[in-house]
Amino acid sequence: MIDIKNLSKKFGEIEVLKDLNLEITKGGVFAILGPNGSGKTTLIKSFLGMIIPDKGTIDYNGKSVLGEWEYRTNISYLPQIANFPNNLTVSELINMVKNLRNKDTNEDELIDLFKIEKFKNKKLGVLSGGTKQKVNLVLSFMVDTDIIILDEPTTGLDPVSVISLKELIEKEKNKGKTILITSHIINFVEEVSDDIIFLLDGKIYFKGSIALLKEQTNNTNLEMAIANLILKQYD
Ligand SMILES: Nc1ncnc2c1ncn2[C@@H]1O[C@H](COP(=O)(O)OP(=O)(O)OP(=O)(O)O)[C@@H](O)[C@H]1O
Numbered sequence: 001m002i003d004i005k006n007l008s009k010k011f012g013e014i015e016v017l018k019d020l021n022l023e024i025t026k027g028g029v030f031a032i033l034g035p036n037g038s039g040k041t042t043l044i045k046s047f048l049g050m051i052i053p054d055k056g057t058i059d060y061n062g063k064s065v066l067g068e069w070e071y072r073t074n075i076s077y078l079p080q081i082a083n084f085p086n087n088l089t090v091s092e093l094i095n096m097v098k099n100l101r102n103k104d105t106n107e108d109e110l111i112d113l114f115k116i117e118k119f120k121n122k123k124l125g126v127l128s129g130g131t132k133q134k135v136n137l138v139l140s141f142m143v144d145t146d147i148i149i150l151d152e153p154t155t156g157l158d159p160v161s162v163i164s165l166k167e168l169i170e171k172e173k174n175k176g177k178t179i180l181i182t183s184h185i186i187n188f189v190e191e192v193s194d195d196i197i198f199l200l201d202g203k204i205y206f207k208g209s210i211a212l213l214k215e216q217t218n219n220t221n222l223e224m225a226i227a228n229l230i231l232k233q234y235d
Contacts, residue, residue, distance in 0.1 A: 001025055001178065002047065002147075007056035008202075009042055016042045017053070018202030027176045029169060031189045034199030035230050040182045041080060043199065044149055048077060073101075078140035080151040080182075082132065086125030090116065090135055093124060097139050105142040113164050114138065130156040141168060148172060148179045154188055166192055186223040198229055205229060 002024040009017040016039040024030060032040045045051040047058055049065060049072065058065050065071050084093060094107050111117055114134040119127060127135070133156045140148065150169075154162050169192050173179055183189050189196075196213050198206040206213060206229060210222060219225040 001061060003057075003059040004047070005057045007043070007046060007058065008054050009039070009046060009051065010054055015202055017046070020056070020203050022197065022204050022207070024178060027173070027178045028194040029173050029179045029181060029192050030195050030197055031193040032180055032182045032197045032199065033189065033226060034205075038199040039202060040199055041151060044077075044151060044180065044182070048072065048075065048149070073103075074145050075147045075149060076140045076143055076145045078136055078150045078153055080155075082136045084124040084132065084135070087123060089121050089123055090127075091120045093135065094138065094142070098142075101143045103143050106144075107138055107142040110138040110141055110168075113168065114161060128156075130158060130161065133157055134161060137165065137168075141172070146177055148177060150179065150181045152183055153181060154183060154185050162188065186226060190222045198226070200229065200232075
């Protein structure tokens with residue numbers, strides 16, 4: 001499905017991705033983890049064509065994505081920081097994205113799930129951070145795509161909304177979708193993810209189930225297991 005080989009990307013002198021290899025062959029929820037600045041967003045944006053790698057190949061369903069755009073119609077993406085036009089209302093933004101995506105959407109269900117009906121006619125500029133994130137989530141989940149990429153999806157959400165988000169992720173996963181998530185909230189990661197993809201020093205340092213990660217790091221606590229990976233204290 002997704003096959004990344006020898007992916008390298010430098011920003012100036014900083015080598016963020018160094019001959020990175022990653023293969024995702026099945027549906028499920030994959031948590032892309034790693035310390036701040038380890039290249040998680042760079043990896044995601046390279047797959048989305050928002051960053052041009054210096055070297056390497058990225059294939060999706062057997063075809064290179066480099067320089068292509070059509071494959072993106074099958075991907076939904078929640079950016080880490082959404083820059084919405086402040087003068088648009090929530091409804092106007094949703095309609096704008098609907099027109100751009102030109103696919104069936106289920107925004108009403110999601111507006112109901114995140115309880116943002118009363119904000120539909122409010123301008124984005126006056127919304128709280130958490131409400132903006134809920135709008136961001138509606139935009140990301142409303143189109144039916146095979147891949148959903150969520151960069152820090154819990155940012156600003158209250159506990160009730162996090163529970164709704166978990167249910168939503170579970171529901172989409174059960175449809176056979178591939179969901180890639182970055183998050184520093186380990187409880188959330190543990191509850192929603194099947195596999196961990198851990199980035200360190202520009203490469204995939206670990207890829208596998210949470211159970212395997214705990215076993216390999218000799219730690220029953222996922223937060224400690226991740227901390228040990230970051231500190232390279234497990235071998
Ligand atoms: N457009 C850019 N120009 C210059 N440097 C960049 C750019 N984008 C990312 N970087 C640098 O690349 C490195 C990796 O950034 P990236 O955002 O991919 O990390 P991350 O793992 O997603 O981090 P975080 O956990 O903090 O969100 C950082 O040092 C960052 O400053």
